[in-house]
Structures are given as C-alpha cells and as structure tokens.
C-alpha cells in the first residue's frame with residue numbers, strides 16, 4: 482500500500498509532465514486570445530457550496546464527493562468541479578463591479594469518487610472557462626468555439642458538438658409535465674435510479690446510459706417543441722453563430738443538465754475514438770446559478786474539459802506533444818581531479834542560458850559519453866588533461882562523434898552559434 486498511489490489517482494512523471502506543461506501553455510495562450518483571465522481557486526470549499534451549486538439530486542453530490550470534517554468541525558469537500566467555486570469567487574470579490582461579463586478560466590485537479598476505468602479517475606484535471614454576467618447568445622457560441630479551436634490547434638479532428646436547449650424554468654415546467662407523463666407510462670422499463678429520478682429530477686432520465694432507459698427515452702417528447710419565444714430565439718442565435726464560424730453541430734434532444742439553474746444552451750463535445758468515455762468537454766448556460774449561490778440574478782455560461790481524456794484522445798489520434806527536452810551540453814570530466822572544474826564549467830554554461838548536465842556517479846570517460854548519449858545531449862564538453870593546461874576543452878558533436886579543440890574563452894559563443902543554427 483505504501484508503494485502504490487490511491488485507486489483512481491496517478492503520478493505524472495518527467496517525460497510526461499512536459500507534455501502537460503506544453504498543453505497548459507497552449508491553453509493559457511488560447512484563453513488570452515479569447516479574453517479569458519486565469520482564476521486560481523481553493524481545492525476545497527464548504528460542502529454546502531456544491532450541494533447548492535452542483536445540485537442535491539446529482540450523482541456528484543449524492544455519491545461522488547470527498548467530504549470531510551476538519552478539526553474545527555466544518556464540513557468541507559474536495560472540489561468535484563469548479564463552476565460553483567468560480568461563482569462563489571465572483572460574488573465574494575464583487576467581480577460584478579468589474580466590466581461584464583467576467584471571463585475566467587481555470588486549470589486544475591478535481592476529485593470524484595467515481596468507478597475508475599480508462600478515462601475515468603478519482604483525481605483528474607479539468608480546464609474550464611466561465612463567462613459570468615452576460616445573457617448574450619454569442620457568449621454561448623464563443624465558449625463552444627474556444628473549446629473547438631483549441632482541439633483544432635492540437636490537431637484533433639472529427640469531433641462532434643452535441644447541442645440542445647433546455648429552456649428556462651418557465652418553459653421547462655410544461656416540458657417537465659409532458660415528460661413525466663410519458664415516462665410514467667413506461668415506468669416498468671426504467672432502471673432503479675431512473676425511477677427515483679422520475680420523482681426528483683425527471684430530465685436526468687434523458688441522459689441515463691442504461692440500455693433499457695435509452696430505449697424509452699429515444700422516443701421521448703423533445704424540448705424543442707416546448708421552448709418559449711425568448712429561449713427559441715436564443716437557441717437560433719447560438720446555432721447561427723456556430724454556423725457563421727464554420728462549426729458543425731448535432732442536435733441531441735437527450736442532452737440535459739437536469740437542474741433548474743441550468744438554462745437554455747447545453748453542449749457536449751465528443752470524440753468517437755475514445756470508446757466508453759467519449760465526452761471530452763461539457764458545458765452550458767446557467768442563468769440561475771449565481772442566484773442559487775446567494776447572489777443577484779446574473780446569467781452565466783461555461784464548460785469544463787477533462788485533460789486526461791484529451792491526452793487519451795491525442796494518443797489514439799497519434800498526436801505527440803513535445804516531451805522531455807534533452808540537455809544542450811554534457812560536461813564530462815576526464816579524471817576525478819577534473820570534477821570541480823567540470824562543475825564550474827557547468828555553472829558557467831547554465832548562467833549563459835545553455836542547458837547543461839554532468840556526471841554525478843564518478844563514471845569513467847567512456848561511461849560519461851554513454852550517459853551523455855542516453856540523455857540526448859547535443860554536445861559533450863570534455864574538461865581536463867593537456868587541454869586544461871592550454872586553457873582549452875574538447876568539444877564533441879554527439880550526432881557524428883567529431884571532436885575539436887576550442888578555447889575556453891570561445892566556448893559559449895561557439896556553442897550558442899551551433900545550438901541555434
């Protein structure tokens with residue numbers, strides 16, 4: 482037990498971590514293009530925030546939260562998602578006083594007591610954006626495009642945007658009644674969870690993954706027929722903007738977020754190559770959430786994408802992000818006596834902005850060259866011997882094994898030139 486990480490968690494080792502850094506840098510750059518600023522949120526919050534902000538009847542709150550009591554007797558929860566925290570921070574820091582909408586993004590770990598499998602973990606990372614303070618449909622289209630353009634930049638194609646509108650509390654009431662009537666007639670076909678949902682949160686039955694429930698919901702009444710004029714106009718504009726941006730989408734009337742504070746647009750971006758866990762990204766509008774969290778009525782829209790799943794998709798698609806970088810130079814000491822000189826040269830190179838490594842295991846010169854090769858160094862500088870007396874070093878090109886004598890005073894400029902040509 483002491484030598485294995487808890488189930489559903491994983492380490493990211495050097496070699497892999499550079500890919501994560503690369504992705505995170507791309508995300509930050511991309512968010513700047515779209516005008517979103519980073520927000521760093523606590524990893525835990527008061528449990529009540531998620532009960533209110535995610536919803537008491539959701540799987541996350543009912544079954545998946547890591548909740549604990551701290552030494553002061555408070556109930557705290559490791560964040561299972563970050564929309565509720567972002568809304569809490571928006572209210573706590575009066576971000577509604579700043580130019581609206583507040584356009585925020587976050588990258589970081591989330592925690593859910595989920596059943597681990599490929600693409601599903603108990604600690605996983607999400608990149609998400611939230612635009613709070615605008616009801617404009619172009620913002621819905623903007624966040625969807627932000628996600629799509631990021632995937633495109635990474636080289637991932639053949640994604641599907643599934644799109645739906647779940648209206649507002651006004652038009653939802655009528656839809657809900659019609660849906661409950663339809664589902665009640667086929668109660669015998671529904672799974673146990675959905676029987677419970679039928680009472681508490683019938684819209685959620687629509688996205689149950691059980692085959693039997695799917696057979697029932699396939700012919701369920703569609704929301705599109707129940708949208709009020711305002712919600713219909715909003716949805717038309719979102720679709721129109723996506724079309725103008727050349728983004729294809731599929732309408733999916735079974736896509737829902739079954740809580741009252743989720744409104745209008747909902748979407749999911751899927752990639753079929755992922756097998757069971759096809760969802761790369763999910764989001765939508767939440768015009769009632771800020772109020773639910775204790776603020777004034779304030780519209781908002783956003784998404785969250787899973788980064789582990791994104792890496793799985795990149796892997797499947799054969800897209801390789803830059804991994805561990807090899808050192809520019811390896812400094813080899815001819816003998817043990819030259820070790821301190823090698824260290825001095827190493828320091829000198831690094832201060833000149835040249836990445837450099839040396840031997841730390843008293844290896845022979847032959848073994849040092851082998852090690853330099855394994856590290857992938859472009860050059861090896863050998864210090865010591867007669868060259869030291871002449872104030873020179875041997876510079877070995879690791880690609881072709883050629884070696885030449887260079888004056889110490891010229892080493893930095895020679896290396897800088899060769900490394901950059």
Ligand code: AMP
Pocket residue numbers: 562593595600601602603605606607760761762763764785786787788789790
């Ligand atoms: P959600 O917050 O449930 O809408 O999830 C948004 C995205 O986060 C999903 O589309 C997945 O890419 C990712 N995700 C959600 N749950 C997990 C999990 N347990 N493990 C890995 N990724 C997840």
